[in-house]
Amino acid sequence: MATTPKKSLSRSAARLAAVQALYQQEMEATPVAVLLHEFHQHRLGATIDGVEYAEAEVDFFDDLVKGADARREELDTLIAGRLAEGWSLARLDKPMKAILRAGAYELAARADVPTATVISEYID
Numbered sequence: 001m002a003t004t005p006k007k008s009l010s011r012s013a014a015r016l017a018a019v020q021a022l023y024q025q026e027m028e029a030t031p032v033a034v035l036l037h038e039f040h041q042h043r044l045g046a047t048i049d050g051v052e053y054a055e056a057e058v059d060f061f062d063d064l065v066k067g068a069d070a071r072r073e074e075l076d077t078l079i080a081g082r083l084a085e086g087w088s089l090a091r092l093d094k095p096m097k098a099i100l101r102a103g104a105y106e107l108a109a110r111a112d113v114p115t116a117t118v119i120s121e122y123i124d
Contacts, residue, residue, distance in 0.1 A: 013056035015102065015121050017044055018064035022098035025069065032069050036062060068105040075104045 020043075021035045030038075045055040068075060079100050080089045089097065103122040106113055 007057070009054050010057040011060055012121060013044070013054040014058070014061035014064065015106075017053075017056050017061050018068070018102050019095075019098045021061075021065045022068055022101055023095055025065075026094045026098060032066060035065060039065075063110075064102055064105060067109050068101045071105060071108070072101065075101050075108070078104055078108070 017039055021039055024030055025032070025035055039061065040058065043053070044058060044061065046053055076089050079097075083089070083092075092100070099122055103118055106118045107115060110118075
């Protein structure tokens with residue numbers, strides 16, 4: 001099934017928002033339910049500081065955030081196992097951890113999304 005440009009854009013927006021939410025969670029230990037509510041009410045598709053954000057696919061965003069949170073220990077183990085010698089998860093900065101957790105979750109749990117799409121989205 002081909003992805004439409006609108007769906008592709010809404011998924012890209014959901015990925016960006018999920019990384020932001022996971023980063024906020026890492027920084028402030030914000031509970032997932034609070035994060036989801038905040039993003040649903042004030043961020044997804046909003047205009048912030050004069051920048052209009054694309055509408056995000058809400059269900060996809062929710063799955064990325066909830067899934068990455070629920071499987072954090074497993075994902076962190078997978079990520080740590082792929083880091084270069086001498087590197088640990090603790091050595092990575094918080095934005096990088098959020099990106100890697102979201103991407104790793106998508107690769108591990110979202111068989112409906114092509115691997116190349118996941119990698120392209122988080123690298124570009």
